[in-house]
Amino acid sequence: MASFIVRRLIQAVIVIFLVTIISFLLLHIIPGDPVIRVLGMHASQAQVAQLRHELGLDMPIYMQYGNWILNLFHGDFGKSFIYHEDVAKLILERFPVTFYLTFLALTISTIIGIMAGVISGVKRGTFIDSFITLFANIGVAVPTFWLGLLGIYLFGLQLGWLPVEGWTSPLDDFWQSTRQVIMPVAALAVPNIAIVARQTRSSMLETIHQDYIRTATSKGLAQNVVFYKHALRNALIPVVTLLGVTVAFLIGGEVLTETVFNIPGIGRLLVRAALDNDYLIVQGIILIVGVIVVFTNLFVDITYGWIDPRIRYR
Amino acid sequence: MDETCVTPDLQGIPQPRVSESRRIFKVMFSRWVVIIGAVIILLLILTAIFAPLLTPYEPNKVKLEDSLQQPSSQHLLGTDLYGRDVLTRILYGSRIAIIVGVVAVTASGAFGMFLGLLAGYFGGWVETIIMRITDALMALPPLVLMLAIAVMLGGGVPTVLLALGVALMPTYSRLMCGQVLAAKENDYVMAAKVVGAGNIRVMFRHLVPNVFPPLLVLITLDLGFAILTEASLSFLGIGINPPTATWGAMVSDGQRYLLTHPVLSFTPGLAIVLVVLGFNLVGDGLRDALDPRLRGRI
Amino acid sequence: MPPLLEVKNLKVTFDTMAGVVKAVDGISYHIDEEEVVGLVGESGCGKSVSQLATIQLIPTPPGHIAGGEVIFEGQDLLKYKADSNQMRSVRGAKISMIFQEPMTSLNPVFSIGDQITETISLHLKLNHQDAQQRAIELLEQVGIPDAAMRINNYPHQFSGGMRQRAMIAMALACHPKLVIADEPTTALDVTTQAQVLEVMMEMVKKIHNSLIIVTHNLGIVARYAQRIYVMYAGRIVEAGTSDDVFRDPRHPYTIALLKSVPRLDEPRGRQLVPILGLPPNLINLPPVCAFKARCSWAGQCKKETDPDLRQVGDNHFVRCHIDTKGELSGILQR
Numbered sequence: 001m002a003s004f005i006v007r008r009l010i011q012a013v014i015v016i017f018l019v020t021i022i023s024f025l026l027l028h029i030i031p032g033d034p035v036i037r038v039l040g041m042h043a044s045q046a047q048v049a050q051l052r053h054e055l056g057l058d059m060p061i062y063m064q065y066g067n068w069i070l071n072l073f074h075g076d077f078g079k080s081f082i083y084h085e086d087v088a089k090l091i092l093e094r095f096p097v098t099f100y101l102t103f104l105a106l107t108i109s110t111i112i113g114i115m116a117g118v119i120s121g122v123k124r125g126t127f128i129d130s131f132i133t134l135f136a137n138i139g140v141a142v143p144t145f146w147l148g149l150l151g152i153y154l155f156g157l158q159l160g161w162l163p164v165e166g167w168t169s170p171l172d173d174f175w176q177s178t179r180q181v182i183m184p185v186a187a188l189a190v191p192n193i194a195i196v197a198r199q200t201r202s203s204m205l206e207t208i209h210q211d212y213i214r215t216a217t218s219k220g221l222a223q224n225v226v227f228y229k230h231a232l233r234n235a236l237i238p239v240v241t242l243l244g245v246t247v248a249f250l251i252g253g254e255v256l257t258e259t260v261f262n263i264p265g266i267g268r269l270l271v272r273a274a275l276d277n278d279y280l281i282v283q284g285i286i287l288i289v290g291v292i293v294v295f296t297n298l299f300v301d302i303t304y305g306w307i308d309p310r311i312r313y314r
Numbered sequence: 315m316d317e318t319c320v321t322p323d324l325q326g327i328p329q330p331r332v333s334e335s336r337r338i339f340k341v342m343f344s345r346w347v348v349i350i351g352a353v354i355i356l357l358l359i360l361t362a363i364f365a366p367l368l369t370p371y372e373p374n375k376v377k378l379e380d381s382l383q384q385p386s387s388q389h390l391l392g393t394d395l396y397g398r399d400v401l402t403r404i405l406y407g408s409r410i411a412i413i414v415g416v417v418a419v420t421a422s423g424a425f426g427m428f429l430g431l432l433a434g435y436f437g438g439w440v441e442t443i444i445m446r447i448t449d450a451l452m453a454l455p456p457l458v459l460m461l462a463i464a465v466m467l468g469g470g471v472p473t474v475l476l477a478l479g480v481a482l483m484p485t486y487s488r489l490m491c492g493q494v495l496a497a498k499e500n501d502y503v504m505a506a507k508v509v510g511a512g513n514i515r516v517m518f519r520h521l522v523p524n525v526f527p528p529l530l531v532l533i534t535l536d537l538g539f540a541i542l543t544e545a546s547l548s549f550l551g552i553g554i555n556p557p558t559a560t561w562g563a564m565v566s567d568g569q570r571y572l573l574t575h576p577v578l579s580f581t582p583g584l585a586i587v588l589v590v591l592g593f594n595l596v597g598d599g600l601r602d603a604l605d606p607r608l609r610g611r612i
Numbered sequence: 613m614p615p616l617l618e619v620k621n622l623k624v625t626f627d628t629m630a631g632v633v634k635a636v637d638g639i640s641y642h643i644d645e646e647e648v649v650g651l652v653g654e655s656g657c658g659k660s661v662s663q664l665a666t667i668q669l670i671p672t673p674p675g676h677i678a679g680g681e682v683i684f685e686g687q688d689l690l691k692y693k694a695d696s697n698q699m700r701s702v703r704g705a706k707i708s709m710i711f712q713e714p715m716t717s718l719n720p721v722f723s724i725g726d727q728i729t730e731t732i733s734l735h736l737k738l739n740h741q742d743a744q745q746r747a748i749e750l751l752e753q754v755g756i757p758d759a760a761m762r763i764n765n766y767p768h769q770f771s772g773g774m775r776q777r778a779m780i781a782m783a784l785a786c787h788p789k790l791v792i793a794d795e796p797t798t799a800l801d802v803t804t805q806a807q808v809l810e811v812m813m814e815m816v817k818k819i820h821n822s823l824i825i826v827t828h829n830l831g832i833v834a835r836y837a838q839r840i841y842v843m844y845a846g847r848i849v850e851a852g853t854s855d856d857v858f859r860d861p862r863h864p865y866t867i868a869l870l871k872s873v874p875r876l877d878e879p880r881g882r883q884l885v886p887i888l889g890l891p892p893n894l895i896n897l898p899p900v901c902a903f904k905a906r907c908s909w910a911g912q913c914k915k916e917t918d919p920d921l922r923q924v925g926d927n928h929f930v931r932c933h934i935d936t937k938g939e940l941s942g943i944l945q946r
Contacts, residue, residue, distance in 0.1 A: 011446070018450035026466050141590035143542055145549050146565055146583035149572060157573050211716040218669055219731040219782070220704030223695045233721050252455030256546055270458065271550050274465040286454065286462050293453040309766040310720055
């Protein structure tokens with residue numbers, strides 16, 4: 001198990017390294033001169049030269065990369081062109097908001113998704129299976145932003161039950177915060193519930209056909225015990241391994257919900273920065289997101305080793 | 315086998331003989347959900363081809379005097395801010411959807427499979443590097459990655475296609491790499507090598523029928539995913555530029571008038587749901603048909 | 613004394629894309645207390661399916677138990693629903709099964725100990741301590757060293773032979789009256805096969821259970837079984853004591869089977885005679901003798917109908933029209 005962890009750790013480091021390269025290269029694939037893009041056509045030579053020097057673009061590329069990495073370790077992600085503040089500060093301010101929403105959506109959608117998938121798999125072919133499968137199929141096809149707008153229209157504008165936008169920290173006003181958070185989290189969670197449910201269902205169906213399930217039944221165990229003890233534990237293993245991908249997916253959806261519901265998180269920051277050509281923010285966010293997902297994957301792999309004894313005792 | 319090249323839900327699909335493909339189609343379409351999905355896809359294709367015949371209006375022509383009309387017998391779904399008929403724009407939007415979907419998936423599929431082939435065949439360093447790059451790309455949410463690429467390169471169709479291609483590519487490399495590794499370890503490849511046959515040729519003969527089923531499933535599902543993701547990108551205002559009619563942008567444009575003209579945002583969204591659903595149903599049906607264990611009959 | 617288990621005219625079918633397969637087409641057999649019975653036949657003849665059907669382990673769809681009775685301790689088990697309390701109280705406690713593939717037949721995420729104590733707790737209502745103790749004793753009895761420690765190991769940490777022993781321990785944990793061993797040694801190498809069989813037989817001596825051995829390996833049943841049933845194409849084609857079947861085989865299939873297997877005590881250089889042809893398709897079987905196409909006596913057989921079981925000795929029955937006059941008797945001496 002120890003060697004397994006070490007191997008995965010090394011892999012993760014390599015991947016993070018590659019993520020930094022991707023993130024770094026993004027700034028350098030911009031066609032034409034990024035400096036002019038930012039400053040506009042009418043910038044003076046001196047301004048252009050100065051910004052270029054600030055961005056370090058006058059150095060050879062490997063030195064730029066080295067500098068950039070060094071700066072990262074000092075927490076310096078550069079300065080935003082538009083906001084004129086440290087990128088790191090901007091990101092850090094908004095990070096808790098995004099984390100809160102994503103975490104809520106992750107937890108809720110995983111629990112509901114697994115439950116739905118298990119029921120659907122165990123009761124395969126019945127009405128409830130058809131219903132859940134139908135819902136899951138639609139859920140995967142629904143764009144998060146559209147779902148959000150639907151919610152705003154229905155529950156916000158027409159029924160007036162929930163606020164249509166905005167953010168309050170749960171620490172300041174828990175009830176108001178929750179009211180504001182319900183729809184964005186739901187919009188984010190629904191497609192994920194569908195994905196998790198489908199994966200769980202197919203995993204359950206596959207597990208149920210295994211020989212050891214027949215053995216369990218031959219010992220005289222009740223169907224419920226066979227399904228929820230013997231099958232489920234095995235069926236959940238592949239579902240757990242998808243957690244990293246799920247987090248990536250949720251972050252992507254988070255970008256949309258923050259835009260629709262006007263929530264001051266990293267997603268909204270990213271979109272605004274993208275529309276304003278504020279490259280350094282985009283670059284910084286890419287890096288952070290990539291690192292988060294890599295660590296999530298690492299965590300998942302280690303947990304997976306703990307759940308599946310075959311890996312544990314390798 | 316190295317644990318790098320594993321796509322969990324696709325590796326389990328067994329290899330059918332080519333002669334079985336007819337039977338597989340029969341099984342696939344014996345389920346009415348799959349038929350519905352196929353019909354939807356067909357409708358999409360037909361709409362894209364025959365859009366001009368289906369509507370008298372121009373999708374991009376501005377007619378301010380008709381601005382923001384409610385649905386009527388003249389404009390079945392009303393008009394938008396610029397007086398453009400909503401239904402027409404939805405119909406024409408199917409063209410973008412198909413083009414984006416097909417081109418992006420084809421390109422990323424081809425390139426991804428090629429990389430996967432290299433990785434699997436050469437193994438060692440090559441495999442490690444390619445697979446780690448794949449991991450790095452997969453570490454970024456597709457939307458975020460596409461946002462970044464689209465931002466850096468500016469908007470427009472080619473950028474969106476490139477961004478989509480990059481985001482979709484990793485799954486194909488993984489799939490191909492896994493198949494190549496499995497084929498390499500296959501006993502009969504070793505046997506052929508012993509006899510002296512070129513192992514490239516032997517591997518290919520084994521590879522093609524083996525990779526085809528999961529590849530087909532992946533492509534079908536990715537088509538839906540590509541359309542969905544492009545719509546998200548357009549919704550955010552990044553990507554395909556106006557005035558081209560794309561469903562995502564239409565939803566975004568309609569936001570301001572959500573209370574008075576919900577049709578503007580909801581109908582293009584419905585189109586997205588329908589189309590993606592169609593691809594998903596067919597893709598799922600294909601996957602189930604290829605995996606005998608998931609059916610109620612042997 | 614009435615037999616422990618009496619199966620009458622059991623029929624099992626499967627729905628497939630190509631049609632309905634008659635996997636088991638009306639077999640009848642019985643087993644007494646403390647008897648060892650062998651059920652032999654080639655792959656696909658229906659022997660495993662028939663045994664799974666007796667304790668209703670057939671997945672239904674696509675399978676169906678299409679008819680027959682399974683009388684165990686005076687009750688017809690087929691009258692119970694598959695997931696009923698009655699059926700569940702029989703499985704594991706009164707009739708248990710040992711399966712062919714020990715690696716896939718044991719749950720990989722639970723320890724061997726957990727899987728054994730599970731059935732002990734279920735049927736014998738012992739508390740965890742006692743159940744654990746009993747499990748350790750069982751593992752020792754089947755010859756697993758360091759049982760007290762190995763009880764916490766997982767299936768993948770055991771070798772093939774040891775896994776099968778653990779399966780045996782698990783099947784015998786509640787001292788069932790009947791154990792069905794479905795190809796128990798097929799997945800093992802030859803040396804391990806012998807060991808595992810010895811273990812099974814020792815347990816039979818200790819626990820006094822009855823044992824049905826399902827196999828295609830004639831050697832196993834020749835040594836251990838008291839009576840043999842030979843199956844072909846879903847039917848029983850010959851039934852008799854071990855002596856009867858091996859020394860005086862009457863069915864062309866049995867004779868051909870014996871001719872195709874080498875023996876240590878026969879003169880060297882005898883030609884092995886394979887059985888030509890393939891087993892019949894079990895969908896839409898015509899009402900004729902299923903073996904006729906491959907039968908060496910086909911020329912002498914004038915009847916076109918499907919033969920019934922015919923008595924040819926005290927306990928010896930054969931499903932054949934002609935009298936092969938024990939062509940092999942005399943050749944196979946112990």
